[in-house]
Amino acid sequence: MSYDLNPHDAYRRLTFIRKFEEQVLELGKEGHVAGSVHLCLGQEAIPVGAMSVLEPGDKVLATYRGHGWALACGADPLALMAEIAQRADGVNGGRAGSPMLSVPDVGFLGENSIIGAGLPIAAGVAMAQQTRNTGRVVLTSFGDGALNQGGTTEAMVFASTRNLPVIFVCENNGWSEMTPISATTRGEHLARRGQGLGIDSHVVDGQDPVAVADAVKDAAETCRAGNGPVFLEFKTTRLSGHYNKDVQHYRPAEDIDAAQRQDPLLRLREIERIADADAERIETEVAAEIASLAEQVRGMPAPDPSTALEHLYADAATAPQADTTATTKEIPFFRAVNLALQHALDRDDDVLVYGEDVGFAGGIFGVTRGLQKQFGQDRVFDTPISEAAILGSAIGAALEGMRPVVEIMWADFVFVALDQIVNQAANVRYVNRSKMSAPIVIRMQQGVTPGSCAQHSQSIEAILSHIPGIKVGLPATPQDAYAMTLAAIDDPDPVVLIEHRSMYQDTGEVALAGSTETASAAVERRHGDDIAIVTWGAMVASALDAAERLSDNGIEATVLDLRWLRPLDDAAIENVVRRCRRVVVAHQATQTGGFGAELSARISEMQHVDLLHPVIRVGTPDVRMPSAPSLQDALVPTADTIIDAVKRAMTE
Ligand SMILES: Cc1ncc(C[n+]2csc(CCOP(=O)(O)OP(=O)(O)O)c2C)c(N)n1
Numbered sequence: 001m002s003y004d005l006n007p008h009d010a011y012r013r014l015t016f017i018r019k020f021e022e023q024v025l026e027l028g029k030e031g032h033v034a035g036s037v038h039l040c041l042g043q044e045a046i047p048v049g050a051m052s053v054l055e056p057g058d059k060v061l062a063t064y065r066g067h068g069w070a071l072a073c074g075a076d077p078l079a080l081m082a083e084i085a086q087r088a089d090g091v092n093g094g095r096a097g098s099p100m101l102s103v104p105d106v107g108f109l110g111e112n113s114i115i116g117a118g119l120p121i122a123a124g125v126a127m128a129q130q131t132r133n134t135g136r137v138v139l140t141s142f143g144d145g146a147l148n149q150g151g152t153t154e155a156m157v158f159a160s161t162r163n164l165p166v167i168f169v170c171e172n173n174g175w176s177e178m179t180p181i182s183a184t185t186r187g188e189h190l191a192r193r194g195q196g197l198g199i200d201s202h203v204v205d206g207q208d209p210v211a212v213a214d215a216v217k218d219a220a221e222t223c224r225a226g227n228g229p230v231f232l233e234f235k236t237t238r239l240s241g242h243y244n245k246d247v248q249h250y251r252p253a254e255d256i257d258a259a260q261r262q263d264p265l266l267r268l269r270e271i272e273r274i275a276d277a278d279a280e281r282i283e284t285e286v287a288a289e290i291a292s293l294a295e296q297v298r299g300m301p302a303p304d305p306s307t308a309l310e311h312l313y314a315d316a317a318t319a320p321q322a323d324t325t326a327t328t329k330e331i332p333f334f335r336a337v338n339l340a341l342q343h344a345l346d347r348d349d350d351v352l353v354y355g356e357d358v359g360f361a362g363g364i365f366g367v368t369r370g371l372q373k374q375f376g377q378d379r380v381f382d383t384p385i386s387e388a389a390i391l392g393s394a395i396g397a398a399l400e401g402m403r404p405v406v407e408i409m410w411a412d413f414v415f416v417a418l419d420q421i422v423n424q425a426a427n428v429r430y431v432n433r434s435k436m437s438a439p440i441v442i443r444m445q446q447g448v449t450p451g452s453c454a455q456h457s458q459s460i461e462a463i464l465s466h467i468p469g470i471k472v473g474l475p476a477t478p479q480d481a482y483a484m485t486l487a488a489i490d491d492p493d494p495v496v497l498i499e500h501r502s503m504y505q506d507t508g509e510v511a512l513a514g515s516t517e518t519a520s521a522a523v524e525r526r527h528g529d530d531i532a533i534v535t536w537g538a539m540v541a542s543a544l545d546a547a548e549r550l551s552d553n554g555i556e557a558t559v560l561d562l563r564w565l566r567p568l569d570d571a572a573i574e575n576v577v578r579r580c581r582r583v584v585v586a587h588q589a590t591q592t593g594g595f596g597a598e599l600s601a602r603i604s605e606m607q608h609v610d611l612l613h614p615v616i617r618v619g620t621p622d623v624r625m626p627s628a629p630s631l632q633d634a635l636v637p638t639a640d641t642i643i644d645a646v647k648r649a650m651t652e
Contacts, residue, residue, distance in 0.1 A: 005052040007272035017044040037098040040068040042239030045264035047072035049212025064099040066111035073108040087300040094303040116149030120392020126166035128400035137223040141169040145176025154386035165223035173238040194231025206234025207264040314492035326513035334504040336478040340485035355407030387417035394440040411446035425494040426469030457625035459589035465565040474537035478508035500538035522569035528556030532576035536562040546642035591619040
């Protein structure tokens with residue numbers, strides 16, 4: 001933004017946020033706001049001071065208590081109030097409401113209703129600025145309680161390691177919901193956390209907009225000079241309850257009194273000697289302005305219910321033209337992924353490839369070998385062991401138009417950072433009605449191999465496929481490893497690609513033809529009319545093996561490789577079901593709640609299909625995965641298990 005902070009202007013800006021929030025409270029009482037709102041009463045000087053010195057093009061990601069930040073960034077107050085009241089003309093069309101709103105046009109990339117989750121994303125936004133050498137800085141604000149989130153520390157470690165131009169703004173109001181900071185956090189100054197991570201860190205009076213502005217100005221200069229990040233702890237106060245209906249039964253009266261004595265509006269009047277008459281005039285003018293906004297919001301319509309399904313994904317793209325002059329090579333699966341990444345890095349400077357051990361060493365399975373040497377450490381790099389920071393930074397970089405491809409070393413590890421996929425990446429397009437999107441690719445490998453333990457064996461595709469807003473693919477051949485990786489990178493939405501460790505050395509013919517397809521479509525690997533084996537990933541080979549052996553016994557099976565579980569190729573499934581009328585669904589994941597259950601349900605819901613046998617699911621029984629190969633062999637489905645299931649379906 002950048003504006004003059006003379007005392008009267010500053011007072012007007014603080015008053016505007018104060019009265020805006022009080023009006024929101026009123027609208028809530030009148031029944032115009034569904035759910036809760038979290039007001040920034042008492043904390044107004046922080047956004048007002050900070051945004052007076054940031055420049056157009058700088059970016060802000062705020063705490064969920066972020067109305068003041070959106071206003072200070074220059075958002076239209078009417079559209080903002082309309083969003084808080086979930087109206088059609090709100091900044092997010094009523095999809096975000098109070099705690100997730102965003103106004104990217106003014107550099108306000110959004111609040112976050114998951115405590116601390118915005119910091120890794122902010123680090124990624126900053127990484128994009130650094131990579132593109134824009135000279136822009138990123139400010140992310142969060143509460144004192146958020147500092148105790150793992151992802152917060154991960155983001156600071158990530159930003160510190162990479163010298164990212166990000167200003168971490170901790171708004172320390174002494175409370176986390178209903179719990180005082182003294183009950184959860186040791187030590188007086190939270191800025192010491194930043195220091196401990198090697199970050200330039202300061203404690204600042206958050207009730208004085210001029211002190212805030214000075215601190216943020218210095219921090220921005222540090223970042224612009226390439227010496228970021230900076231951590232600023234602003235001591236502030238919460239003048240209201242945690243949320244609009246909080247009666248603060250837990251809060252001592254003296255704490256409330258002390259907070260009121262620190263009211264930034266009173267402080268500014270005292271420090272700058274603003275005459276009572278001037279202050280009152282400003283307050284009257286602002287009150288009239290805010291009242292008029294509220295009057296308009298009261299009359300605004302709710303969003304049209306018929307639009308509720310829109311903007312989950314970008315509209316379907318058409319498949320790209322293959323390079324017909326391309327060579328075909330016999331290569332292993334891992335090398336096929338490597339060549340796809342190489343192709344993407346080569347043709348597009350916005351592609352980044354990173355993760356744990358991904359850069360110099362080339363990944364623990366060699367998938368990214370040689371890429372750092374070829375494309376440099378800025379584009380292919382190693383990260384701290386910080387999965388939330390890996391995923392969140394990818395989202396942030398993608399918001400800025402980059403195309404990050406990140407690796408989660410083992411699928412089992414994604415659980416420590418699932419928030420960044422489920423609550424963050426999956427929401428971006430929908431909440432922003434396609435004004436922002438997060439086209440990231442997350443690669444991971446999964447499954448059972450001899451000796452892999454319960455924490456290195458799980459097949460997690462059903463968990464991820466459950467999440468609307470992301471896509472999930474499982475390549476089963478070297479050709480698909482190449483083509484699906486490129487399709488994922490080309491895709492305008494977040495994509496998870498799950499490889500199976502046991503397949504990395506499998507070889508096959510791969511046409512190195514660049515992008516040839518979109519992230520969609522199943523493939524019939526074998527044709528037969530007696531029974532359909534529907535499968536994906538590592539079980540495709542077992543299903544084909546089973547089908548060949550069944551053929552010797554006169555049973556002709558179709559093997560349908562789904563390839564993508566989201567989007568699911570319903571037409572291909574329906575086609576084989578109608579033709580064969582007997583279906584076995586096979587996966588290596590455990591049975592209950594596995595993706596086979598979803599397929600079985602869909603098949604049972606198909607109209608006018610006269611199945612000759614109920615769908616049979618083949619999967620690992622519901623148990624933890626033991627490490628001993630003999631125990632694993634007793635559990636993991638094979639071609640034999642599929643043959644048994646087919647025989648049951650044929651005879652029972
Ligand atoms: C990951 C996560 N855990 C818990 C919550 C519930 N919650 C919402 S606000 C809040 C308190 C946050 O305190 P702080 O970070 O100090 O911010 P403040 O409320 O003071 O602005 C909590 C625990 C949440 N939204 N996200």
